[in-house]
Amino acid sequence: MMNEEDKEFTTIEEITSHIGGINEYNILRDWVANSCPEEELENWNKAINPDSSALIIKTYLARLAHKYDSSHGLEKRDIDDEVIDNILKEKRYIAAIINEEDPYFENAMGQKGSINNFAYTIGNCTQDPPVPELLTFFPYEGTILLALNVLSECLINGTIKSIKDNEAIEIFGIIGAGGKIPIRIRMIDKEEIKEVHERFTTQVPSNQPIILVDIPDVNGYFPDDKEFIENENNKTYLKNIPKWIKTSYSDKTISSLVIDLEKTIEEAFNKKNKDSENEKNIKHLPIPLWVKGILVIGFCLFTFESLSFKTTLNDAVLKTRAERAYYSKDYLSAINMFEELIIRYPEEKYLIKNLGYSYYKQGLYKEALLIFSMLEGKEFSEKEIKLIEARINDSLLKLGLNYKGEKI
Numbered sequence: 001m002m003n004e005e006d007k008e009f010t011t012i013e014e015i016t017s018h019i020g021g022i023n024e025y026n027i028l029r030d031w032v033a034n035s036c037p038e039e040e041l042e043n044w045n046k047a048i049n050p051d052s053s054a055l056i057i058k059t060y061l062a063r064l065a066h067k068y069d070s071s072h073g074l075e076k077r078d079i080d081d082e083v084i085d086n087i088l089k090e091k092r093y094i095a096a097i098i099n100e101e102d103p104y105f106e107n108a109m110g111q112k113g114s115i116n117n118f119a120y121t122i123g124n125c126t127q128d129p130p131v132p133e134l135l136t137f138f139p140y141e142g143t144i145l146l147a148l149n150v151l152s153e154c155l156i157n158g159t160i161k162s163i164k165d166n167e168a169i170e171i172f173g174i175i176g177a178g179g180k181i182p183i184r185i186r187m188i189d190k191e192e193i194k195e196v197h198e199r200f201t202t203q204v205p206s207n208q209p210i211i212l213v214d215i216p217d218v219n220g221y222f223p224d225d226k227e228f229i230e231n232e233n234n235k236t237y238l239k240n241i242p243k244w245i246k247t248s249y250s251d252k253t254i255s256s257l258v259i260d261l262e263k264t265i266e267e268a269f270n271k272k273n274k275d276s277e278n279e280k281n282i283k284h285l286p287i288p289l290w291v292k293g294i295l296v297i298g299f300c301l302f303t304f305e306s307l308s309f310k311t312t313l314n315d316a317v318l319k320t321r322a323e324r325a326y327y328s329k330d331y332l333s334a335i336n337m338f339e340e341l342i343i344r345y346p347e348e349k350y351l352i353k354n355l356g357y358s359y360y361k362q363g364l365y366k367e368a369l370l371i372f373s374m375l376e377g378k379e380f381s382e383k384e385i386k387l388i389e390a391r392i393n394d395s396l397l398k399l400g401l402n403y404k405g406e407k408i
Helices: 013-019 022-035 038-047 054-071 082-090 141-156 193-199 226-230 232-240 261-276 289-294 298-302 313-327 331-344 349-362 365-373 382-398
Strands: 093-098 104-106 112-114 116-122 133-136 167-175 181-187 210-214 253-258
Touching: 013 022, 013 054, 022 038, 022 054, 038 054, 054 082, 082 093, 093 141, 112 141, 116 141, 116 232, 133 141, 141 167, 141 181, 141 210, 141 261, 193 210, 226 232, 261 313, 313 331, 313 349, 331 349, 349 365, 349 382, 365 382
Parallel strands: 133 210, 167 253
Antiparallel strands: 093 116, 104 112, 116 133, 167 181, 181 210
């Protein structure tokens, strides 16, 4: 199999179509040569040369095209390439190959997520300075989204330093209750790298380093652990991992690192906001899409999916704290935070449901019933409906009422 990035591009059309074609390329070339600071000419020569991969060239041209548009008071052009467009907006694109035999799962909240054979980042190598791309064989979508994005941000901001071939790092703070479940990372070594590029990271330049992101199961066991191997629930995950990928860390020096999840996300968002302040055509800044992946609590992290509504970073973090309060049985704090969120997102059914649950758990049954009434007409899974109905009926009983609201 030929690596996608090693295919020769025979025409310039293939590397310029995403910015509008050859004419737009020529305009950008002339602009850089005649009107831009010398630094931009150096960037051009560094990116546009025979040794550069298609990904590097196309990403540079897209960024340059947006610079040109901004400097000329034009609306930013659409980038006609999903991967490149996502790199510009979110720093990276996460490619995930869905398991065709068992493609989806439904979590305890009734939300649907994909089950994947593997997933990897595309775009870390286009950052300044470039950092390694990430590969994981963990199957479940929500955790993949969170782990690969947060780890990428930590590589970019320097929280995670370079990793030597004989080293591995256990990263705490991303998954599990209180971030107590570690994720292990190590470099794909020279015996694995060629096949990794040919079989998995096919859209990444073949000269780029790759980090393996090893995510444990819900019990905290890694694929090399006996308990992991013997657990039937890990069958799909175990099948994902090729026999030639080393799952043992016996030859590695393992160090530990604790990540401040909220700080990492806030810094990433604030930098994106700062980078956009001087762009005339920016009127609002949406939260990076991957930040939605933080909205998971404890072991629910392994199955819980991202928010379905568009939100600000503060609201995303507030929802995280509200759910933490709920699962920690601090229902009054959860009520206060869910109420604040519902003021801004009155149609978000999971916020309404969680506020109702919080009132119910706190013993405020009248308030719980009022909130549950707001769920009328909203769609839930059969399991969720049964749970909601059970809490409505129990609230009625606690208040001495029947299902019609009459005294009994």
